[in-house]
Amino acid sequence: MIRHVFAALLLAAIASGTRAQQSNYSELPDPRPVDPVAWSTVKPGTHAFFGSADVRYDKIFAPDAGTLRSAWKTQAWRGEKVHTQFVIYTTKAVKAVSIEKSDLKDTKGNKIPSSAITPGFIRYVMTDELNSEGGGCGHRRPQDFDSSLVADGIDIIPAIDINANNVQPVWLSVTVPPQTPAGVYKGSIRIKTASGYLPAPLNYEITVSERVLPQPKDWAFHLDLWQSPYAIARVHNTKLWSKEHFDAMRPYMKMLADAGQKVITTSIIYDPWNSQTYDIYGDMIKWTKKKDGSWLFDYTVFDKWVSFMMEMGISKQIASFSMIPWNLKFFYYDEAAGKDLVLTAKPGTPEYDQHWRPMLTDFARHLKSKGWFDITCIAMDERPLESMQSAIKLIRSVDKDYKVSLAGLYHKELVDDIFDYCLASGLDFTKEEKEKRLAKGWPSTVYTCCSEGFPNTFTFSPPAESAWLGWHAAAKNYSGYLRWAYNCWVKDPLQDSRFKTWAAGDTYLVYPGPRSSIRFERMIEGVQAYEKIRVLKAAGKGAELEKVLKTFEINALKQKKAADMVNAANAVLNRL
Incomplete structure (x- = not known):
């Protein structure tokens, strides 16, 4: 009986249809209206700049131009995946926005191939908030919580349309191949629309260290x-x-x-x-449970x-x-009864x-x-x-x-x-x-x-x-x-x-x-x-790391932003 109910629920879900394999889907409308004042200071047209991986950019509010950059620089170990965001925002509707990537190259002809570079349009999903006690547990009615659209999912579609007075963040990941020679690798991203390319490419560079990050299968971290x-x-x-x-x-x-x-x-x-x-x-x-009282288990x-x-x-x-x-409760099939029991x-x-x-x-x-x-x-x-x-x-x-x-x-x-x-x-x-x-x-x-x-x-x-x-x-x-x-x-x-x-x-x-x-x-x-950290400690860098690690107390987040702590700590990692 129980198994039949489970199967029926699954079939009902299948019959209802889903969006898992659709090439695109529509986001829910933002509960908040577009703020025309926020867009009144934006130069007409479509713009693109690098932002920060620490920010969930609002869909309908123009980003603070003072926090955006025309270029991005970062450091990476060989074998490491690094990332950032760039932000496309526009005062007019644009169609078929796509991202073109190219190899990153150093001055010696070495390269990080474009196949190691993955841009993805960030999509907006409805979210809520913590409860009145500052936690996330307990039954929830949507009307009891402030709901909003938030940037989170990273899409797999090759192109997207952007409405007027909207923001479209893009996640940019680069996985540095383990065999990449140390050096400074430079390249750019170009943004294309149905009417042509945006005039300025987004230039970026990655300084690759001599150090090598083990492959995921060899990580000690118990995830x-x-x-x-x-x-x-x-x-x-x-x-x-x-x-x-x-x-x-x-x-x-x-x-x-x-x-x-x-x-x-x-x-x-x-x-x-x-x-x-x-x-x-x-x-x-x-x-x-068989008629004679013994048990049979099907693995x-x-x-x-x-x-x-x-x-x-x-x-x-x-x-x-x-x-x-x-x-x-423990469910099983009883042969003598001819049905599922609990x-x-x-x-x-x-x-x-x-x-x-x-x-x-x-x-x-x-x-x-x-x-x-x-x-x-x-x-x-x-x-x-x-x-x-x-x-x-x-x-x-x-x-x-x-x-x-x-x-x-x-x-x-x-x-x-x-x-x-x-x-x-x-x-x-x-x-x-x-x-x-x-x-x-x-x-x-x-x-x-x-x-x-x-x-x-x-x-x-x-x-x-x-x-x-x-x-x-x-x-x-x-x-x-x-x-x-x-x-x-x-x-x-x-x-x-x-x-x-x-x-x-x-x-x-x-x-x-x-x-x-x-x-x-x-x-x-x-x-x-x-x-x-594990690799650096094995190399005798533990003392320098301990100064940073001791700051990562949960209570510290009451006074400090996680982004500030992580960015400062990463700077130390890249220096050692």
Whole structure:
């Protein structure tokens, strides 16, 4: 019954149609009117200048010309991806605006090829704001929050029309090939419209260092952004786990692997998060209670998903959710009854033990047969101490070598039992605990969720906060960062990032397409900074770095802007 309902919901979503594969789409109207006064001082025509990656430019307000530049200069390590924005704004409507790029060249004939340069039109999505308590949790009615259009998604379309008295930001990324010789590389961007080119090109240069940033697959940073294959099936109109579904998922998961993702999100029960997402997580393992009382477990979907993710380059860890779902409901098919049934049981009770012991036993057998046991964690999030202790006791009674992961509050009692322990921001292990865990190679990470007003990755959060998180992880000696979620999309994620619960953008970092976002690109910047810090410390530069790192305290954001902190810290990185 439950599985039939899930299938019906998916088919209904497919029938409704989506915009995931459209070459273009319409943004929602801005709730605010165009301010004619703001545009009255703008010279008639179409203009383009470099801006800042720290700014979400308003769509209908002319940018402050004093903050714009005709050229851009930056520094990069070999293998690093760097970025900025340039801003097109116009007093008249212009059609078919496109971006032409060319190789970046040094004086010796070396080049960064144009294939390593990616411009993308930034799109506007509806967002909201923090609640009256300064957080992002709790049920939301749109009328209770100030909503506005905000720049975030980075589109994949080759050309766009711009209305009169509108702003069109463009994200510019350059990935420096690892083998690029050190030097100064110069090039330009040209902007073309239906009526011709804008008169002045946008010139820029990148000074490439001798230093080399490792490739994402070799990054030590433990990035754990939770994935939803179910959302992709809905948005791309595909049958779950079909060839078309996996084909649709491939570019998303490749983009995630290129960000340094380490963990595969799996759901070993139906609906581990009590339907908190727009798309319910199904069970990747089918549970069947046979007529004789024994259990049969079908791992077909689990194996397909894990194998696929490993092919994408994500293979360090498998997180299997969850032995302690938020509603404590466990669905299974009962042969004797001829239908799906549900058991409600608390950890530590006989019913819970009887339900989970056969599964844990068979799951260990299956994982060992696939060679995955040592990288799999029985995963829980934000569960009470007593529940965790009861579950761990059961898990270890089945196999003492089972690994467990938890994202949640700090509990001293669990520090030596949890392999992958991720603490909510603002919490920490003791110095001795963290050193002991890291010496054992146990991931000891930090996460943000709807609770934190800042730093965070909402669609209205300052972009630099996404990069700030990587610096904070380095400063606190965390081994990485976790965020829910990579792509738990809302009903219409391209147009409206708001959700019935939690602040806008809390549920996803990338858009259907796949389309990246300002938030996701800045997060990658923070991960790269973490890796550069690691390389520099190994080269004996730790003392200089500590002066900068000690400033990355959460409370510092009450007085300082994340952008100012990150920019100052990056200047130090580039100097060392």
